[in-house]
Amino acid sequence: MILVYVEPIPDLNDLAISKSQGRVFERGKRVMGPATEAAIASAVRLGGEQLGLIVGTDDDTGIARRGLALGLNRVILVAHAEAREFDGLVRARIAARMIRETGARLVLIESGLAEVAFRISEATGLRVGSLSSGLEPAILRVGESSTRPRIPSAIDIVHAAKKEIVRRSADSLGLPADDLIPRRVVRATRLVQP
Amino acid sequence: MSDWLDLYALEAEPRPGGVAIYLSAGDLSRGLVRLGRHFGDALGAYVFAIGPRSKEAAGWGADRVVEGGSLRSFVEKFAPEIVLFDASDGSIEQAARLGQQLGRSLLGPAFEAAVDPSTRLVVAKIRTYGGRQIEEVTAGEWRPQLIVMERESLPPAQEDTGRRVESIRI
Amino acid sequence: MDWTFSEEHQMFRQMVREFVDKEVKPVAGKNDREGRLAPGLVDRARELGLFGVVYPEEVGGAGLGELGYCLMMEELSHGCNSLAGLIGAHEGLGGMGVHLFANEEQRKRYMADIAAGRTLCCYALSEPNAGSDAQNLQTTAVKKGDRWILNGQKVWITGADTAGIVVAFAANDKTLRAHGGITAFIVEKGIKGLRIGAIDDKMGLRAMHSPEVFFEDCEVPERNVLGKVGEGFRVAMGILDVGRVSLSAACIGTAKECLDRSIDYAQKRETFGKAIVEHQAVQFMLAEMATQIYAMESLVYRTAWMMDQKQKASREAAIAKYYCTEALGGIVDKAIQIHGGMGYMSELPFERFYRDARVNRIFEGTNEIQRIIIAKDLQKKGRY
Numbered sequence: 001m002i003l004v005y006v007e008p009i010p011d012l013n014d015l016a017i018s019k020s021q022g023r024v025f026e027r028g029k030r031v032m033g034p035a036t037e038a039a040i041a042s043a044v045r046l047g048g049e050q051l052g053l054i055v056g057t058d059d060d061t062g063i064a065r066r067g068l069a070l071g072l073n074r075v076i077l078v079a080h081a082e083a084r085e086f087d088g089l090v091r092a093r094i095a096a097r098m099i100r101e102t103g104a105r106l107v108l109i110e111s112g113l114a115e116v117a118f119r120i121s122e123a124t125g126l127r128v129g130s131l132s133s134g135l136e137p138a139i140l141r142v143g144e145s146s147t148r149p150r151i152p153s154a155i156d157i158v159h160a161a162k163k164e165i166v167r168r169s170a171d172s173l174g175l176p177a178d179d180l181i182p183r184r185v186v187r188a189t190r191l192v193q194p
Numbered sequence: 195m196s197d198w199l200d201l202y203a204l205e206a207e208p209r210p211g212g213v214a215i216y217l218s219a220g221d222l223s224r225g226l227v228r229l230g231r232h233f234g235d236a237l238g239a240y241v242f243a244i245g246p247r248s249k250e251a252a253g254w255g256a257d258r259v260v261e262g263g264s265l266r267s268f269v270e271k272f273a274p275e276i277v278l279f280d281a282s283d284g285s286i287e288q289a290a291r292l293g294q295q296l297g298r299s300l301l302g303p304a305f306e307a308a309v310d311p312s313t314r315l316v317v318a319k320i321r322t323y324g325g326r327q328i329e330e331v332t333a334g335e336w337r338p339q340l341i342v343m344e345r346e347s348l349p350p351a352q353e354d355t356g357r358r359v360e361s362i363r364i
Numbered sequence: 365m366d367w368t369f370s371e372e373h374q375m376f377r378q379m380v381r382e383f384v385d386k387e388v389k390p391v392a393g394k395n396d397r398e399g400r401l402a403p404g405l406v407d408r409a410r411e412l413g414l415f416g417v418v419y420p421e422e423v424g425g426a427g428l429g430e431l432g433y434c435l436m437m438e439e440l441s442h443g444c445n446s447l448a449g450l451i452g453a454h455e456g457l458g459g460m461g462v463h464l465f466a467n468e469e470q471r472k473r474y475m476a477d478i479a480a481g482r483t484l485c486c487y488a489l490s491e492p493n494a495g496s497d498a499q500n501l502q503t504t505a506v507k508k509g510d511r512w513i514l515n516g517q518k519v520w521i522t523g524a525d526t527a528g529i530v531v532a533f534a535a536n537d538k539t540l541r542a543h544g545g546i547t548a549f550i551v552e553k554g555i556k557g558l559r560i561g562a563i564d565d566k567m568g569l570r571a572m573h574s575p576e577v578f579f580e581d582c583e584v585p586e587r588n589v590l591g592k593v594g595e596g597f598r599v600a601m602g603i604l605d606v607g608r609v610s611l612s613a614a615c616i617g618t619a620k621e622c623l624d625r626s627i628d629y630a631q632k633r634e635t636f637g638k639a640i641v642e643h644q645a646v647q648f649m650l651a652e653m654a655t656q657i658y659a660m661e662s663l664v665y666r667t668a669w670m671m672d673q674k675q676k677a678s679r680e681a682a683i684a685k686y687y688c689t690e691a692l693g694g695i696v697d698k699a700i701q702i703h704g705g706m707g708y709m710s711e712l713p714f715e716r717f718y719r720d721a722r723v724n725r726i727f728e729g730t731n732e733i734q735r736i737i738i739a740k741d742l743q744k745k746g747r748y
Contacts, residue, residue, distance in 0.1 A: 010323060012323065012324045015323060015326065017326065023327060024322070024323045024326050024327040061371070062371065062374070062375070065371060065375055069375060069379075087299045087300075088290065088293070088299070088300060089293060089294065089297065089298065089299045092294060114283060114286045114287070114290070115286055115289070115290045115293075115300060116290075117290075118286065118287045118290035118291055118294075119290045119291070119293065119294040121291070122290070122291040122294040122295060123294055128287075151379055151382050151383055151386075151412060152375075152379055153379075153411060153412045153413040154376060154379070154412060154413030154414065154416070154417050154426035154428065154432075155413045155426055156413075157372060157375045157376050157379060157426070158372060158376075158421065158426050158427055158428065160372075160375070161371070161372045179297075182299050183297065183298050183299040183333060183336040184299035184301055184331050184332070184333055184334065184336075185331065185332050185333070185334040186329050186330070186331050187317065187330045187331065187332055188329075188330040189327055189328065189329050190327070190328050190330075191326065191327055191328075192321075192325060192326055192327065192328060
């Protein structure tokens, strides 16, 4: 079974800027990046059962459906209200827990998420390689150009609606509450002057 | 703990904490050593170079060059306040693994970092939302502070050949 | 009342948008200049299942209903109205006729290929002397044994050059006209007596072809009568109701593209020391465009919903078609005005949109006919 790690990212086309507060707000829901879509396409090409793991909020159901439409058999959405504040430390802890729970021996993650990949490796003992190096047990980093992600067809989308999204709360994974708190503080934000 | 005290026995007064710089096997990041030197001077702390190319930091601003041992064993033994990495693949791997082992977040990749001598906190500036926003982040109360720097944002290297550099073996 | 689209519909819309942004918009201008759709574009649309969105899953369609079909047409028309038109001619007209009126045997024979887009369909009603007066068909259908022999000519038949099936209407009895005198047929390409004419040269929708179709002692087997003999006018009008709503949806897509581009331009272009969006004249134009688009969306998606609920919506379809096609003309015109001289140039899509939009007020029933449909319905009911 192949697990694809999916990290919701801000939709850069749907941001609001508050000059008075000196910060950016995300207006819409988060989305799946093209590199993660390539990772899913790679997983589908490798064959077998493909499971998606999303660490996000309840609003990320759309991302789960997108993953299913792109070919994942099942998606686990580990939700937490503060998930947008999670950093690599927290995400890796959750991912490692789910990898152990599902017994996944091959994990695909987009190559841009190097920190998370290595953290998961440290937490699970799985080695890190690239897609071409491939064999399990491993975490394989997938570049955006590795496999051209396809646009899901209308039938894929309709079938995705019938596939399973398993919802878990991050609080219910058995991790200490403290493990879900990033070890960093955002002290201030400011806008970049164009 | 005793080794740490023995090391400082060389000095008239002990220097708290320390700034460690991880130098991976890739291109030597002398700019990172320079940044570490700035932090060390601001905090009155030793600057340690560690990693496959640590020896090459001698003459570029490091006080101590660490040989042998793992990054984790160094951190546990010497309890640096700050560990600096650059954003190369090799360094990020080490930073991420160390962060996971110690339960610490990484601050970065940052395009700018400065240390406040009064609080001894590093404030790292990170671009977010496609570069539209800048976040200033710190490690709060957690130590060590693990900082990852964008390579192109590092200060220019500066030779520092007049400094006495000690070698430490773990 | 929940006015939101289902997650499925939203995802589907997003998919079409992605396809249009990445693969359609980059070639739309070239399609128009060369008078043909870029090679591979129709195949891509087929791969994505765009030719079978409205058909049910049991025949191989996506089962997204009229709502899904309209969403698709809206998104496609942000990019290329010719591609939208070709898909519409298949899915909303020719193929829709088979879907709505085929018997079980015909359904088994044809629908899987139609839903997959492997066989494209066109809708052949109009003739040189039977446009708005559709009952005045001159193409004849004469029964001989177990065959019907068709003779006549159809004009402006979109997709006839690429279709594998022509859904054709012919007069089995000219004296009866709409009441028993017209029959619909499924005519397969390649059968004896069917000829497709030369590719047309027209003002807009230039990458979509609408050639003539000739029936010259064309022999159509009995089993290819669509619906019942003599019920062809009902079949024709039933198909057009669906087609009108999706055409209206296509108007929304182009309208929104015009508005979005106009807003962007108006925020950047400066005259008299400020962005032109600060000038009231431009603000009024943008507001009018947005108002009309909101009305168009409301008409189209409410009517599409009614159809998906199997409610009769002939009047509503006529209202949607009439309003949306009229509104689009004005919206494209305003977009050109806002862009000034640049709006007139071929580098921007507005001149293409302008040319493409004009036929909307003519085909699938002229807007005069739509008003007659609406008025007759009011007369019949005696009230709104």
